[in-house]
Amino acid sequence: MSVKDFYEILGCSEEATHEDLKSAFHKLILKSHPDKVQDSNKDAVEFHQIQEAWNVLSKPESRKLYDVERKQTKLEEESIVVLARITSDELYPKNEELAYQCRCGSEYIVDKEDLQNYEQFYVACDECTFYISVKVNKNSLNHSSSDSFGT
Ligand SMILES: [Zn+2]
DSSP: OOSOOHHHHHTOOTTOOHHHHHHHHHHHHHHHOTTTOSOHHHHHHHHHHHHHHHHHHTSHHHHHHHHHHHHHHHIIIIIOEEEEEEEGGGOEEETTEEEEEOTTSOEEEEOHHHHHHOSEEEEEOSSSSEEEEEEOOHHHHHHHHHHHTOO
16 A cells, blocks of 8 residues: 555554543554664664654644545546546547546546536546546637637
C-alpha cells in the first residue's frame, strides 16, 4: 500500500474509540522505543510512524479530516480504474446526452445536467469496470450556449 494507513500502524480498526487508540499507542510506543530495541534503524522509523499516526488520530478534528481523505484514497485505489481524464470539451453529443468512447467498445454516457452541477466527476462505463474522470470546462459551456442564440 502506497499510502500510510495510520489505523494499520496502530493495529486498530477505523471504528476504534479514542481509548482503544490510546492504549494501542501506549503499548506500541513501549515496545518500539529506540532505547529498548536492538535493531535501532528499523525501529526508529516505526517509532516515528507510530507517533505520527497518534498525532493525527488523537485529535477529533484531524482524525475526521484524515478519515475523509483515507476514504477517498481507498475509493481511487481500490474500486475505480480510471481509463482517461478528459475535459468536457472532449465529449460528443449523443441523443439528448453527451458521450465518450470506452476502450471496450461501449460508451460513457454523461448527463448534460452533471456539467452544470459539478466541477469534476467520475462516470462509469455501462459495459465494463472502467471509469473516466470528466473535468468541466465552464468557459466553453458558456460559449456554446451564447453561440447557439446567434449574434
Ligand atoms: Zn467500457
